[in-house]
Amino acid sequence: MTVLVDAETRVVVQGITGHQGTVHTRQMKAFGTQVVAGVTPGKAGGEVEGVPVFDSVRAAVERTQANASCIFVPAPWAKDALLEAVDAGIRLATVVTEHIPFHDMLTMYHYARSQGTRIIGPNCPGIAAPGKAKVGIIPNVVFRPGRVGVISRSGTLTYEIVNGIKEHGLGQSTCIGLGGDPVVGTSFVDALPLFEEDPDTDLLVMVGEIGGTAEEDAAEYIQHHFTKPVVAYIAGRSAPPGKRMGHAGAIITRGKGTAETKVAALEAAGARVARFPYEIPDLVAALAAGAGRR
Amino acid sequence: MVKLAEWRGKEVFRKYGIPLPRGHVARSDDEAEALVRAGTVPLPCVIKAQVLAGGRGKGGAVQFATTAEEARAAARQILSLEFKGEKVREILLEEKLPIARELYLAVTLDRAKRLPVLIASAQGGVEIEAVEDAQIDRQWIHPFPGLTGFEQRRAAEVLRLSGGPAKSLAPVLDGLWRAFVAEDAELVEINPLAVVGEGLVALDAKVIIEDDAAFRHPEYSEIRDDRTPLEEIAREKDIAFVQLDGNIGVIANGAGLTMATLDVLQELGGRPGIFLDLGGTDDPKKVTEAFLLMALAKPKVVFLNIFGGVTRCDTVANGLVAALQQVPAGQRFPIVARIRGNNEAEGTAILRAAGITSVPQLKDSAQAAVDLARRSA
Numbered sequence: 001m002t003v004l005v006d007a008e009t010r011v012v013v014q015g016i017t018g019h020q021g022t023v024h025t026r027q028m029k030a031f032g033t034q035v036v037a038g039v040t041p042g043k044a045g046g047e048v049e050g051v052p053v054f055d056s057v058r059a060a061v062e063r064t065q066a067n068a069s070c071i072f073v074p075a076p077w078a079k080d081a082l083l084e085a086v087d088a089g090i091r092l093a094t095v096v097t098e099h100i101p102f103h104d105m106l107t108m109y110h111y112a113r114s115q116g117t118r119i120i121g122p123n124c125p126g127i128a129a130p131g132k133a134k135v136g137i138i139p140n141v142v143f144r145p146g147r148v149g150v151i152s153r154s155g156t157l158t159y160e161i162v163n164g165i166k167e168h169g170l171g172q173s174t175c176i177g178l179g180g181d182p183v184v185g186t187s188f189v190d191a192l193p194l195f196e197e198d199p200d201t202d203l204l205v206m207v208g209e210i211g212g213t214a215e216e217d218a219a220e221y222i223q224h225h226f227t228k229p230v231v232a233y234i235a236g237r238s239a240p241p242g243k244r245m246g247h248a249g250a251i252i253t254r255g256k257g258t259a260e261t262k263v264a265a266l267e268a269a270g271a272r273v274a275r276f277p278y279e280i281p282d283l284v285a286a287l288a289a290g291a292g293r294r
Numbered sequence: 295m296v297k298l299a300e301w302r303g304k305e306v307f308r309k310y311g312i313p314l315p316r317g318h319v320a321r322s323d324d325e326a327e328a329l330v331r332a333g334t335v336p337l338p339c340v341i342k343a344q345v346l347a348g349g350r351g352k353g354g355a356v357q358f359a360t361t362a363e364e365a366r367a368a369a370r371q372i373l374s375l376e377f378k379g380e381k382v383r384e385i386l387l388e389e390k391l392p393i394a395r396e397l398y399l400a401v402t403l404d405r406a407k408r409l410p411v412l413i414a415s416a417q418g419g420v421e422i423e424a425v426e427d428a429q430i431d432r433q434w435i436h437p438f439p440g441l442t443g444f445e446q447r448r449a450a451e452v453l454r455l456s457g458g459p460a461k462s463l464a465p466v467l468d469g470l471w472r473a474f475v476a477e478d479a480e481l482v483e484i485n486p487l488a489v490v491g492e493g494l495v496a497l498d499a500k501v502i503i504e505d506d507a508a509f510r511h512p513e514y515s516e517i518r519d520d521r522t523p524l525e526e527i528a529r530e531k532d533i534a535f536v537q538l539d540g541n542i543g544v545i546a547n548g549a550g551l552t553m554a555t556l557d558v559l560q561e562l563g564g565r566p567g568i569f570l571d572l573g574g575t576d577d578p579k580k581v582t583e584a585f586l587l588m589a590l591a592k593p594k595v596v597f598l599n600i601f602g603g604v605t606r607c608d609t610v611a612n613g614l615v616a617a618l619q620q621v622p623a624g625q626r627f628p629i630v631a632r633i634r635g636n637n638e639a640e641g642t643a644i645l646r647a648a649g650i651t652s653v654p655q656l657k658d659s660a661q662a663a664v665d666l667a668r669r670s671a
Contacts, residue, residue: 075506076510098573098574099506101504101507101510102504103504106410106437125603154548154551155549155603156603157548159603159635160634160656163634163635182405183405187406209553210553212405213405233554235553235554235557237557237560238557275557276554276557276558
């Protein structure tokens, strides 16, 4: 068992004929993922990287039994793409697209939820279970099968940290990049129970950022419901208050969501908090040794 | 994030039927006087600086006038102000109304709950942060039904309204909700919402529009935030760029990695001054533009920290080399590079050919950047 994706995952790529869609279809296939269909309205009958292209998600699902979607559709059309996937019966949708207005995401999230679809993202690198499947854009080179779970609000920082774990001789069970937008389909608190229940995960690395209260909420959950060891890192300790640092999520407002409040909450919940990304592998290795397995 | 000045926010409110005082914006004392003489702005009137900072009342940026001459003098005085670092270029003249009570209303996003929240308080006219929590009512509004009748009735109760003002609340709430959704707002706030006779009037307007929705709101494209000139260039080129007080320029990809890089530099005693997030790009031209932008900011040393995913290491290396050929000899700066991830070997080789060594460990490379900055300071 793994978290959300496994060898049975059949991926439809929405926006497959675009540059990113094509590049990452190739990468997902190289990872070993079953990419069974692509969708670009008006391009039915074509092929991208050996994957058949359909006009609609419904047609793709009917013909290929796709059960997960990876969305690369540009922001102005991403909402429609997601709603279409939900309507076609897709129950796991990774939205890689960035700059989706949060008002659109509110509609996407609540509609998906009403139909039983989980969204990962938007503005996220997606999910990967080494040796099984990847839905998203995390570089294949950082992975190695293992027993460390990773959840993160960041993109490249996740790659950096996952790679560090690999270089330390450890491997990952499942890695989820949740995305850094103000409204995300899956938050830390939504993802934590999946790792708690996953028999393939021994310990969890959680990568947060300043801004919002997602890390504080996660700390609360960890304290009461999460039994596995947690190593955490919060990016942005040196960030000046009020300056935007790229993500809408990375804004400090009104003294809430600072690195200090997050670190304090996580430490109080029993997590080991790394001060810098390069401290994470050592902390993980020490805990993994304690957990008895790698 | 586009913060609208009060008068622009009120134009939004007008569009959605929220009652406003009679008034008009002006940009000179002549214009102000003419507006009063023409009766567009009834007397007595209030004259308010159109700046984004709060606390205008205490700072002399709000004045009253009972004659056209007084309005002119107040306009001239306010237009000469620099309010909290912001030059006053526009003023809003409005009729002065007999206010019975001042209320607070806002709609914004609750990120944790993933729902819009309607915030109401009977204690308006002061900063909402200063109002005690028990006096602030929050109702989370589900986007599908939208704002409902029972939520509106609860708001009226919280605001302790009855009779005429209670009846007037429904269109105000309805307008506020529709403005929040249709204008892609992060915040719509009326503080204060005044009880005037049997009705309600929005005396102030705070509206913040979300950047990501700019593609469907060309009407806001001209309004600028508080950016430095270089930040403005970066915005045009879609590069996240922030200028601070420091001497190390940081180029990284992704907000999280950029912030982590700053954290490490600071810990090692460095002073990161400019940071630039390439985001995800596999266009070497964008990388070149980013470097040239960095050169304009005149850093002592540049620390390049890239983890290649969408952005491949060879793309970054090629972009960097192309940029270096365009930077005049006198304006060059030392570069410490760390490029990892997709196409790392190719990128490292390209940099080596250009005389730049990539240091693979973050701590070592950050230390090298800090040392170089210190030596050249």
